[in-house]
Amino acid sequence: MKKVEKLLIIGIVLISSILLGTMTLAKPAQANASIVIVIDNEVKQRIPLVVEEEMQTYEFKFGEQTGYLEVKNGKLRMLEMPKEICPEGICSETGWIARPSQAIVCLPNKIIVTIQGLDDKSDEIL
Structure with missing residues (x-):
């Protein structure tokens, strides 16, 4: 096999892998999925995950504090909390999950x- 043929095969495999990976990552949320909010190892709230263009904001309470989730197009993210409540802010830096x-x-x-689908058979770790 010539060097050009080897490079062509490697290129095709690489492009195929990239396309397959992006299609898997871009997969939208499942129909009838729900957002599950667990606080201190207890499920506090379940919210239907809607796939809408319009941004939705949901509020949840923990202790004396309030947190907010934004939902759009079947994806969700946690909004930033004050530094005295969440000093590192890693939860808001996580970004969108779907x-x-x-x-x-x-x-x-x-x-x-988390997002939980109807066909989600995995065990929850709490």
Whole structure:
């Protein structure tokens, strides 16, 4: 096999892998999925995950504090909390999640936000 043929095969495999990976990552949230908010190892709220163009904001309480989630196009993210509540802000820096395998975690406040689909057979780790 010539060097050009080897490079062509490697290029085709690489492009195919990239396309397959982006299609998998771009997969939208499942129909009938829900947002699950777990605070201190207890499910506090379940919210239907809607796939709409319009931004939705949801409020949840933990202790004396309030947190906010934004939902748009079947994706969600946690809005930034004050530094005295969440000093590192990692939960808001997580960004958008859209699949059941993803989670937003706020360790100082013991908050876990996940997407759960109807066909999600995985065990919850609480």
